[in-house]
Amino acid sequence: MATWSNLMFQNSSSPLMEQLIFFYDNSMLILTMITIFLMYIMMTLFINKFINLSMIEHQNIELIWTILPGIFLIFISIPSIHLLYLLDESNHPSITLKIIGHQWYWSYEYSDFKNIEFDSYMNNEQSLNNFRLLEVDNRIILPMKFQIRTLISSSDVIHAWTVPSLGIKADALPGRLNQTSFFINRPGIFYGQCSEICGANHSFMPISIESINLNNFIKWINNN
Structure with a gap:
């Protein structure tokens, strides 16, 4: 980060x-x-x-x-x-992640699995273990070394889903579906933020992706 x-x-x-x-x-x-x-x-x-x-x-x-x-x-x-x-280029994606921007939080849906969808809000807890304005209550969990496709849209105004360390920046437009893809080559936690001035709380809708191995990802899917 x-x-x-x-x-x-x-x-x-x-x-x-x-x-x-x-x-x-x-x-x-x-x-x-x-x-x-x-x-x-x-x-x-x-x-x-x-x-x-x-x-x-x-x-x-x-x-x-x-x-x-x-x-x-x-x-x-x-x-x-x-x-x-x-x-x-979206070359044979293994997992599709649907992303919807709201004022001022993100919604995620794993369309390849049943009933896995959640909202992700900024974590308001102030702690030395948390990064200010970057931690969220529900992280995106994805397996590393797999091609991930994202479908991005918005429910209200223009947002931008951005994760700099993965080279991703895509606009979330109401009434339009944008597609991008990425490949995570190592485990870790990667942070991003909305990069479009979307309103008063624009700086309070962070993005947090946790990359794990396939076995742990399957366990996480089964537990949800």
């Missing part, structure tokens, strides 16, 4: 989040190289006392500074489009 001193992304817990971080590093490397090069050119223009007419107007230079940005954009756009399609 994010802490006050964290300046970068949270540690990835899914393959898609790993790819998002790789794409970010790739893009930032290209932007850093461009920025350093432009700063160098600007400093030389300020310091240099000589004037070269070929540097002020020259067709070869104009051709170069037109083609080079296009090449940089290709190196950014190809992995971006590839990743965009991967994020939208």
Whole structure:
């Protein structure tokens, strides 16, 4: 989860989040190289006392500074489009989780199993063992190393179901059903929050996912 001193992304817990971080590093490397090069050119223009007419107007230079940005954009756009399609792909999901946003809590339903649905409210208990504004009374229990599909909607206003460490952010729109999928590759508890300004208590509808192994998940299903 994010802490006050964290300046970068949270540690990835899914393959898609790993790819998002790789794409970010790739893009930032290209932007850093461009920025350093432009700063160098600007400093030389300020310091240099000589004037070269070929540097002020020259067709070869104009051709170069037109083609080079296009090449940089290709190196950014190809992995971006590839990743965009991967994020939208739902490949043989094992479990479907229905999510409905309310003012101001979440409702969950495991449609593959009978009578497993519950509401998830923010936990108001103040304790050193609880993360403030992130703990809930009913966590989402999911097995790790399985493809999970989510169907997201809303009953009132626009919400956004977001879990940063899993690389998930999907709008919950009234009258519309959005679909996304993710794959949790390790056990743990992953936190998120509504990322759409949905009203007065927008910051008080957190998300908590607990990832466990398959045997414990089956026991949890049988006990509910």
